[in-house]
Amino acid sequence: SRSPPPKKPSPALYPSGTKSAFATSPRTGPVAPDRFESLRQRKENKLQEHKLRMVNMFLHDFESRIYFTYRETFPALYPTDVTTDLGWGCMIRTCQMMVAHAMVVKFLGRSWRLKPSDKDAGSLHCNLIRWFADLPAIDVPYSIHRICHVGQRVFKRKVGQWYEPSVVAKIFKVLVERHRPGSMALCVARDGVLYTRDIL
Numbered sequence: 001s002r003s004p005p006p007k008k009p010s011p012a013l014y015p016s017g018t019k020s021a022f023a024t025s026p027r028t029g030p031v032a033p034d035r036f037e038s039l040r041q042r043k044e045n046k047l048q049e050h051k052l053r054m055v056n057m058f059l060h061d062f063e064s065r066i067y068f069t070y071r072e073t074f075p076a077l078y079p080t081d082v083t084t085d086l087g088w089g090c091m092i093r094t095c096q097m098m099v100a101h102a103m104v105v106k107f108l109g110r111s112w113r114l115k116p117s118d119k120d121a122g123s124l125h126c127n128l129i130r131w132f133a134d135l136p137a138i139d140v141p142y143s144i145h146r147i148c149h150v151g152q153r154v155f156k157r158k159v160g161q162w163y164e165p166s167v168v169a170k171i172f173k174v175l176v177e178r179h180r181p182g183s184m185a186l187c188v189a190r191d192g193v194l195y196t197r198d199i200l
Contacts (some may be wrong), residue, residue: 074134
């Protein structure tokens with residue numbers, strides 16, 4: 001028996017050169033143009049809201065970081081009349097920020113972010129920052145005055161001399177061991193290596 005002849009293709013639903021008045025959705029079928037535009041706009045709005053939320057989260061995180069930089073007109077660094085670390089204190093300030101951030105994580109938690117109440121005198125955040133104030137006081141264990149004192153006595157570094165990263169790290173190791181905030185300890189890598197016996 002012969003097989004039936006193939007069916008001729010159906011004529012195009014729309015004449016050549018014309019477009020459907022509807023868009024097609026795989027879930028709901030044809031979508032009217034105004035409905036399609038509404039869905040597209042809603043998607044764009046959600047994307048913009050997400051971007052704005054991420055930007056705000058970044059800014060909040062950024063402003064929660066503790067920032068120390070060059071200062072001037074602080075009390076003179078003994079036994080000199082130097083009252084600024086401009087031009088030589090970059091590594092000191094960098095290490096101050098690193099240690100301060102470690103203390104924020106230790107005492108306030110990794111997910112902590114700055115709140116208005118944290119700026120009040122007596123808050124844990126303010127007390128922590130005071131530990132790094134540029135003052136030659138006993139209750140300021142990580143001041144530039146205390147750092148330069150240890151630098152002179154232990155590492156033979158003069159006030160106003162640039163401190164190498166390794167020297168500043170060793171100075172902070174001494175200061176943290178003396179202060180022991182929350183039983184914290186600071187480990188300094190030797191030749192870029194941390195040994196298990198040093199951290200356990």
